[in-house]
Amino acid sequence: MRRSRLSFAAQRTKSERNAPNCVEQIVRLSHLADYAVVLMTAAARRPHGARLSATELSGDTGVPLPTTQKLMGQLAACGLFTSARGAAGGFALAKPAAEITLADIVEAVEGPIAMTVCSEGRSDCALDAHCRVKRHMGVVGDAVRGALGAVSLTSLCGPAGGLAR
Secondary structure, eight states, X not given: OOOEEOEEEEEOOTGGGGOTTOOEEEEEOOHHHHHHHHHHHHHHTSOTTOOBOHHHHHHHHOOOHHHHHHHHHHHHHTTSEEEEOSTXXXXXXXXXXXXXXXXXXXXXXXXXXXXXXXXXXXXXXXXXXXXXXXXXXXXXXXXXXXXXHTSBHHHHHSOTTOOOO
């Protein structure tokens, strides 16, 4: 099973580059996970059950068509979209937007959320034999997943600052 690691990206100003201990770090979604959230929110703004083509969603969101097609297939394979072929075909949300969470979307694209390599069950870390934190990292990953799971697709479609289930 593939596990996702949310990336840590250092954001430094020019003056901070000379002071390596003063780096602000953030957790960031991958571009594909970000695009998947954009596509899902665009679909959620339509009436439930409305069929959309990848071309429509690409045009509505600005996500390149090949990327939209790839993501729509992944999201459908994970049960977040249904798809139908033919003249009346297209993609539709598989369930109401209120029942789909940010965690569902991220995991559909990236796999299960893991904050560290050791959370993935791998032991190729140089600190593995001496690490006293390893056994606690699952709790951290669960907390992150819980936070993402508390944000519904419906809330992402609403006004900014209104993140509630």
